[in-house]
Amino acid sequence: MSRNPSRVFMVVCGLLLALCGVPAAAALELDVPARVARGDAFLVTARTDTAADALAFRWRGKTHTVPVMLLDGVRTAWLLLPVPVDAKEQTLSLSVGLAGDKKVSRTVQAAVALYDRERPVQRLTVERKYVNPPANEQARIAEDRRKVRAVISRYTPERYWTLPLLRPVPGGVSSLFGMKRVFNGQPRSVHRGLDLRGAAGTPIRAAADGVIALVDNLYFSGNTVYINHGLGVFTAYLHMSATDVQPGQTVRRGDVIGKVGATGRVTGPHLHLSMLVQGVSVDPLPLLEQASGTTRQP
Ligand SMILES: [Zn+2]
Known part of the structure; x- marks a missing residue:
């Protein structure tokens, strides 16, 4: 796992704003390592100030639904994600959004660069x-x-x-x-x-x-x-x-x-x-x- 996670931050205008003109910013923030070795799993931390019960993490063509918990007053979801030891890609992309929300515009994306370890x-x-x-x-x-x-x-x-x-x-x-x-x-x-x-x-x-x-x-x-x-x-x-x-x-x-x-x-x-x-x-x-x-x- 990289020790220098890149912080991806994006403010997403909430549904309230779109529906009734009330200014409400629904933020979704991710901590994702910038580089992961093929064969490793890595931790993703997502924080949200929405009332969502769960977040949807999309990785390598699969969607994983993760419950949101309170950590020091911050609504947080954690997930471990894998990079196969034989992954062919140089970069993989992660997208995270509110579970059940089909609007791609409200998801946050992060790129993860892959590298190889010595395999004797x-x-x-x-x-x-x-x-x-x-x-x-x-x-x-x-x-x-x-x-x-x-x-x-x-x-x-x-x-x-x-x-x-x-x-x-x-x-x-x-x-x-x-x-x-x-x-x-x-x-x-x-x-x-x-x-x-x-x-x-x-x-x-x-x-x-x-x-x-x-x-x-x-x-x-x-x-x-x-x-x-x-x-x-x-x-x-x-x-x-x-x-x-x-x-x-x-x-x-x-x-x-x-x-x-x-x-x-x-x-x-x-x-x-x-x-x-x-x-x-x-x-x-x-x-x-x-x-x-x-x-x-x-
Ligand atoms: Zn063995």
């Missing part, structure tokens, strides 16, 4: 069945993907997350998000998560408040928990030896949800932490506590 290649050796899965596992793998897609496509119009996210285990990073992976000499898709060191049995803690969305054993991911943090934000915890939660259960930031293990496609025990924002895999690291100067607390 990582060579790993795993059991052969995880590089070229046997034919009789294909149906299970397809079903795993369908289940995960169904979970992360849900949008809860309520925010449970706060930034920074809690580090789920104390261990350091063993593999970064976005590394190009070569398994047993064969190139595979980039690493869509962050690997954190941890001995088998180390307790894993929820990165933020949320509701347990999935607890399952998946072919590649092993024992896996997905947490819905609201407003399109999910975290996932993979390769666990044991899970301590049930779907539908509410968890608080820091609650133990399971233990580090080595289930699924792994070279040894560790925690693979995934983060999905509006359906897109993003790097959790810039949003975790102790990552230097990269987060702002909503």
